[in-house]
Amino acid sequence: VGGDVTATPESDDNEYLCPVTIGGQTLNLDFDSGSSDLWVFSTSTPSSEQQSHTIYNPAKSSTFKELNGFTWQISYGDGSGASGTVGTDTVTVGGLTVKNQAVELATAVSSEFVTDSANNGLLGLAWSNLNTVEPTQQQTFFANAGPQLQQNVFTADLRHDQPGSYDFGFIDTSKFQGNLNYVPVDNSQGFWQFTVDGYAVGDGATGGNSFSAIADTGTTLLLLDDNIVSDYYSQISSAQNSNSAGGFVFDCTEDVPDLTLQIGDYAAVVPGSLLNFSQNGDGTCFGGIQSDGGQGFAILGDVFLKAQFTVFDQGNVQLGFAPK
Ligand SMILES: COc1ccc(CN)cc1O
Numbered sequence: 001v002g003g004d005v006t007a008t009p010e011s012d013d014n015e016y017l018c019p020v021t022i023g024g025q026t027l028n029l030d031f032d033s034g035s036s037d038l039w040v041f042s043t044s045t046p047s048s049e050q051q052s053h054t055i056y057n058p059a060k061s062s063t064f065k066e067l068n069g070f071t072w073q074i075s076y077g078d079g080s081g082a083s084g085t086v087g088t089d090t091v092t093v094g095g096l097t098v099k100n101q102a103v104e105l106a107t108a109v110s111s112e113f114v115t116d117s118a119n120n121g122l123l124g125l126a127w128s129n130l131n132t133v134e135p136t137q138q139q140t141f142f143a144n145a146g147p148q149l150q151q152n153v154f155t156a157d158l159r160h161d162q163p164g165s166y167d168f169g170f171i172d173t174s175k176f177q178g179n180l181n182y183v184p185v186d187n188s189q190g191f192w193q194f195t196v197d198g199y200a201v202g203d204g205a206t207g208g209n210s211f212s213a214i215a216d217t218g219t220t221l222l223l224l225d226d227n228i229v230s231d232y233y234s235q236i237s238s239a240q241n242s243n244s245a246g247g248f249v250f251d252c253t254e255d256v257p258d259l260t261l262q263i264g265d266y267a268a269v270v271p272g273s274l275l276n277f278s279q280n281g282d283g284t285c286f287g288g289i290q291s292d293g294g295q296g297f298a299i300l301g302d303v304f305l306k307a308q309f310t311v312f313d314q315g316n317v318q319l320g321f322a323p324k
Pocket residue numbers: 015030032034035076077078080112113116119122218219
């Protein structure tokens with residue numbers, strides 16, 4: 001048994017949304033391998049915050065059950081957050097169904113979510129020890145689905161400005177080139193965390209110290225240690241760190257170098273085309289590489305994941321990468 005679901009980018013590839021059916025109601029959710037709560041805009045969300053979102057109505061689901069007294073509260077790296085109550089329902093993603101899945105109903109959402117009208121909630125794909133439900137932590141959709149999957153994996157094939165896909169339970173070898181390169185995962189902090197062994201800017205030599213990183217489909221950019229960020233932008237003559245833009249920008253006419261991350265024997269290339277992330281409207285462009293804020297590990301978000309086919313292997317606690 002498996003599932004295949006389309007992942008559609010919002011404008012500027014800011015996030016990727018996938019249709020999820022909950023108790024017979026379909027909402028587009030942001031699949032997030034950096035968190036472990038499945039939460040939705042619902043009839044419990046204040047009407048002023050519902051705006052033009054698609055909402056889930058548990059009263060209309062014949063399979064919804066309230067988890068009385070259970071609550072959740074989550075905050076994300078970008079400062080956004082949400083909180084609410086909890087129930088269970090039947091959740092289907094691309095033909096794969098999980099019964100009695102914890103579904104978290106938002107009773108409060110931060111402004112970033114209110115204004116992002118295409119996003120009707122998140123489906124967490126990190127490890128269940130990150131789930132925020134109290135008094136009893138809940139399992140993710142992927143953890144619950146694991147036992148019914150042919151292979152205990154999901155894969156991510158995100159693309160620039162075009163639909164990609166998530167597959168659950170199988171590896172579609174037509175979606176990548178060559179062989180998969182596996183790296184062990186440390187899931188003790190609940191993330192898909194692994195070691196990067198070095199980096200190279202453009203066609204320069206691979207160097208630098210090894211560093212820890214997480215594979216995070218719910219983060220837009222490629223967030224790296226400040227030393228690597230400085231080294232990278234030293235290769236772009238007009239680059240500057242702009243407070244008003246919120247990070248490094250450069251003239252849109254510039255030739256933007258590739259970045260290669262050495263992961264074991266695998267050289268993961270992120271092409272310069274993906275590292276010229278978006279236009280600021282004033283002739284400058286915003287970089288796909290930005291600072292990780294010194295939090296001790298790099299965040300390999302969608303900018304990185306667009307350039308790789310990635311296998312999130314729950315059974316063997318490992319990640320697999322291949323070029324596309
Ligand atoms: C405001 O939108 C979001 C905030 C945080 C996450 C999770 N990294 C996903 C989002 O779509």
